[in-house]
Amino acid sequence: MKKRLLLHICCAPDATVAIEELADDYDTAGFFYNPNIYPGTEYDKRLDSAINLAAASDLVLKVGQYDAARWFEAVTGLEAEPEKGLRCDTCFRMRMEETARTAMGEGFEIIATVLTTSPHKNAEKINSIGQEIAYEHGLEYLSTDLKKKDGFPRSVQLSRELNLYRQNYCGCIFSKTRE
Numbered sequence: 001m002k003k004r005l006l007l008h009i010c011c012a013p014d015a016t017v018a019i020e021e022l023a024d025d026y027d028t029a030g031f032f033y034n035p036n037i038y039p040g041t042e043y044d045k046r047l048d049s050a051i052n053l054a055a056a057s058d059l060v061l062k063v064g065q066y067d068a069a070r071w072f073e074a075v076t077g078l079e080a081e082p083e084k085g086l087r088c089d090t091c092f093r094m095r096m097e098e099t100a101r102t103a104m105g106e107g108f109e110i111i112a113t114v115l116t117t118s119p120h121k122n123a124e125k126i127n128s129i130g131q132e133i134a135y136e137h138g139l140e141y142l143s144t145d146l147k148k149k150d151g152f153p154r155s156v157q158l159s160r161e162l163n164l165y166r167q168n169y170c171g172c173i174f175s176k177t178r179e
């Protein structure tokens with residue numbers, strides 16, 4: 001029997017390659033939990049796109065709460081941090097913690113994230129945070145570096161083919177104002 005994997009999805013384009021690579025090896029469900037996304041209209045666009053991808057891929061998609069106030073509270077004092085800095089670590093941690101809590105509550109054994117598709121993200125750092133959180137919750141963590149083996153251009157191609165919305169900033173208000 002395949003192990004149950006809860007795959008954190010930050011956006012549809014980044015999830016395309018992960019679904020292609022992992023969905024057959026595991027009993028996979030997606031988890032959209034991204035309270036970092038600003039503004040709410042952008043959140044809705046990314047969520048709609050993830051729902052469309054899940055439908056096209058026959059993937060169960062779970063949707064977490066859009067608790068933006070909690071996210072802002074978590075990154076208070078880190079507003080001026082550059083991308084890949086401490087604010088991003090906190091942001092990854094918050095999203096992976098919610099993924100782990102949901103996985104535990106719903107009987108998943110493994111967690112992973114599609115965040116490593118982006119060439120702008122440090123996969124080593126993301127995997128290290130993910131491993132730590134999975135360990136704390138008694139779960140397995142699946143390390144990935146989805147941008148490797150042309151994963152990123154493949155995600156661009158698949159997004160085009162599936163007509164998925166592609167954003168031009170990471171997600172939070174601080175990344176938007178530095179576009």
Ligand code: SF4
Binds near residue numbers: 083087091175
């Ligand atoms: S830049 Fe991206 S990863 Fe970093 S805090 Fe903002 S939304 Fe989160």
